[in-house]
Amino acid sequence: MLEPVRQFINRHIELTDEEFKTLASKLHLVNFDKRTKLVDIGEVATNVYFVLKGISRRYFYKGKQEMITHLVKEGSLMGSVISFLTGEPSKYFLETIEPVTAYSLSKKDLEELFAANKKWEKFGRKIITAFFLQTEYHNIDMIRYTTRERFVNFMKQNPDLVLRVPQKYLASYLEIQPETFSRLKHLMVKEK
Amino acid sequence: MNKAFADIDPVYFEYAQKYLGRFMEINREELFDLLQYCEIRKFDKRTVIVHEGEIDNYLNLVVKGLIRKYVPVRKDEMILQLATEGHVVQSEISFLTKTPSMVVLETLEPTILVSLTYDKMEEALDKFPKGEKLGRMILQGMFIKKDESRYNRLLKSTRERFFEYMDHHPHMLQRVPQKYLASYLQIKPETFSRLKALMAKPKK
Numbered sequence: 001m002l003e004p005v006r007q008f009i010n011r012h013i014e015l016t017d018e019e020f021k022t023l024a025s026k027l028h029l030v031n032f033d034k035r036t037k038l039v040d041i042g043e044v045a046t047n048v049y050f051v052l053k054g055i056s057r058r059y060f061y062k063g064k065q066e067m068i069t070h071l072v073k074e075g076s077l078m079g080s081v082i083s084f085l086t087g088e089p090s091k092y093f094l095e096t097i098e099p100v101t102a103y104s105l106s107k108k109d110l111e112e113l114f115a116a117n118k119k120w121e122k123f124g125r126k127i128i129t130a131f132f133l134q135t136e137y138h139n140i141d142m143i144r145y146t147t148r149e150r151f152v153n154f155m156k157q158n159p160d161l162v163l164r165v166p167q168k169y170l171a172s173y174l175e176i177q178p179e180t181f182s183r184l185k186h187l188m189v190k191e192k
Numbered sequence: 193m194n195k196a197f198a199d200i201d202p203v204y205f206e207y208a209q210k211y212l213g214r215f216m217e218i219n220r221e222e223l224f225d226l227l228q229y230c231e232i233r234k235f236d237k238r239t240v241i242v243h244e245g246e247i248d249n250y251l252n253l254v255v256k257g258l259i260r261k262y263v264p265v266r267k268d269e270m271i272l273q274l275a276t277e278g279h280v281v282q283s284e285i286s287f288l289t290k291t292p293s294m295v296v297l298e299t300l301e302p303t304i305l306v307s308l309t310y311d312k313m314e315e316a317l318d319k320f321p322k323g324e325k326l327g328r329m330i331l332q333g334m335f336i337k338k339d340e341s342r343y344n345r346l347l348k349s350t351r352e353r354f355f356e357y358m359d360h361h362p363h364m365l366q367r368v369p370q371k372y373l374a375s376y377l378q379i380k381p382e383t384f385s386r387l388k389a390l391m392a393k394p395k396k
Contacts, residue, residue: 060343067346082336091343114325121324122317125331129288132335136285139342140294143263143270175346 001029004075005050005103012126019119026109032100039080039094044087047104048079054100055164058092059172068172071097071165078102081131097165142175150174151184200232204255207278208306211253215329216322229316233305242297247290248283250307257303258367262375263295271376274368284334300368350379354387 002024009015015023030049032038039045041060056078058070069092072078083090084107113120141150154174155162162170171181205223212218235241242248244264254275261273261281272295275281286293287310308316317323344353357377364373374384
């Protein structure tokens with residue numbers, strides 16, 4: 001079960017077997033039902049998760065409207081990461097969409113790693129860099145591409161999410177009006 | 193001391209110390225150690241310092257001048273950042289992943305940068321005693337800022353974004369053409385003019 005974690009980390013930083021063992025000893029396997037709220041707005045996030053199975057979303061409210069900023073599936077990290085890193089109250093909800101199986105890492109354990117050896121600070125930097133890049137790619141895509149292009153790119157890159165995630169969530173994540181999303185979906189089916 | 197830093201304006205040190213001080217306490221001596229890894233770069237106004245498709249190898253702290261960062265979109269340009277003294281600017285994705293830049297960096301005024309290459313950055317973070325922690329804190333700071341700007345863009349109205357920006361950056365109207373500010377705030381030029389007119393009215 002740890003293999004996906006190892007693969008994920010290898011993409012960002014090389015750890016020795018010994019180092020990976022140290023990290024693995026801090027991970028706890030957890031299971032959540034679908035539609036479980038893991039972090040509330042205003043709450044301090046005390047864990048981050050590596051997802052083995054399932055999908056979650058991160059969102060906040062603008063008036064009554066849910067604004068989804070993240071959809072996370074297996075093989076990635078989920079969490080209200082900034083609250084986790086800074087210890088400040090979360091500005092987002094974190095909630096599962098499907099049942100989720102994940103490894104959790106607590107803030108306390110991560111702090112211990114940081115204090116133990118500077119290699120773990122580098123580890124932290126590389127993982128934070130991955131989060132940073134994800135946000136920046138999304139920001140730039142929003143600017144570079146038209147609504148239609150965003151829709152088509154997402155469908156091509158995430159055919160699984162299209163089947164597993166409610167359409168209104170996908171529309172919110174892509175910042176596309178629900179009606180426009182439906183229209184584009186019909187067009188795409190026709191073109192096939 | 194690095195020759196390049198032998199006779200420069202002490203103000204540059206202040207900016208560097210202030211920037212790094214946001215992440216951890218850095219004393220004068222540590223600052224000089226870190227600056228050994230940096231170089232000073234000077235550019236005329238209206239110079240493109242990173243082209244689209246080029247790999248950006250520098251992390252830059254602006255110590256004088258002004259840089260705009262923009263994404264060329266079809267026939268338009270969308271401004272992502274207007275960096276002035278004390279700000280860090282670079283083509284982040286290109287720098288961090290060594291891939292061709294999707295953004296352009298251009299000076300709008302004569303500009304001086306304290307710059308660090310990717311390799312020198314890794315070297316400095318490795319050798320400097322608190323370096324790895326500093327590196328993590330800097331990336332964390334960049335990530336928080338990026339996340340906040342997305343959050344605010346989604347949450348706030350055009351009007352709120354306009355007035356908040358003008359409150360925090362009152363001098364920018366004098367330094368930057370209005371169309372650039374409008375592009376940065378993602379406000380239509382006509383709307384920008386209208387909001388600016390509102391601002392000019394005396395507050396009661």
